[in-house]
Amino acid sequence: MSLVIGNLKLRNNKKYMKASFRYKGIHSCEAVVLSCIDFRFWKETVEFVEKELGIKTFDFPSLPGSAKAINESDDETFVFGCISVPVELHHAQKIVIINHEDCGAYGGSKKFGEDKEAERKFHEGELQKAKEKVLVKYPDKEIVSVYAKLDENKENVEFIRIN
Numbered sequence: 180m181s182l183v184i185g186n187l188k189l190r191n192n193k194k195y196m197k198a199s200f201r202y203k204g205i206h207s208c209e210a211v212v213l214s215c216i217d218f219r220f221w222k223e224t225v226e227f228v229e230k231e232l233g234i235k236t237f238d239f240p241s242l243p244g245s246a247k248a249i250n251e252s253d254d255e256t257f258v259f260g261c262i263s264v265p266v267e268l269h270h271a272q273k274i275v276i277i278n279h280e281d282c283g284a285y286g287g288s289k290k291f292g293e294d295k296e297a298e299r300k301f302h303e304g305e306l307q308k309a310k311e312k313v314l315v316k317y318p319d320k321e322i323v324s325v326y327a328k329l330d331e332n333k334e335n336v337e338f339i340r341i342n
């Protein structure tokens with residue numbers, strides 16, 4: 180299958196690229212991983228999910244603030260679609276929700292006066308709220324809540340399971 184990208188010129192003057200498709204005939208995945216859109220965290224998040232949680236197949240929706248989108252949503256059809264499509268169409272059994280430190284959707288670390296402990300506690304509360312809201316709709320699913328924090332020098336991301 181070719182991925183056709185309009186009139187965009189790709190490298191070497193090509194107009195398309197071809198990539199191998201690894202899931203022929205497969206329509207189920209293990210989990211849905213909801214994370215923030217933040218470019219600083221998502222690649223490491225994928226690595227964490229694959230290597231540490233051991234989940235190989237997952238849908239990966241991103242919304243600003245992750246748990247925030249669930250907690251503050253009035254329109255459940257859109258936000259919950261990010262979870263309900265993986266669960267109902269792709270039979271995902273696990274729902275992983277990942278919030279992160281210095282999340283712009285929440286006002287960043289500066290909103291907490293750089294008090295990392297207060298920030299972590301706040302995100303734990305947000306993740307708990309989101310978990311409860313999702314469990315109302317999917318009581319038989321396993322919810323995994325994770326907080327991605329930065330180390331002291333802001334050179335590493337540490338993923339902490341909070342339940």
Ligand SMILES: [Zn+2]
Nearest residue numbers: 215217282283
């Ligand atoms: Zn964020």
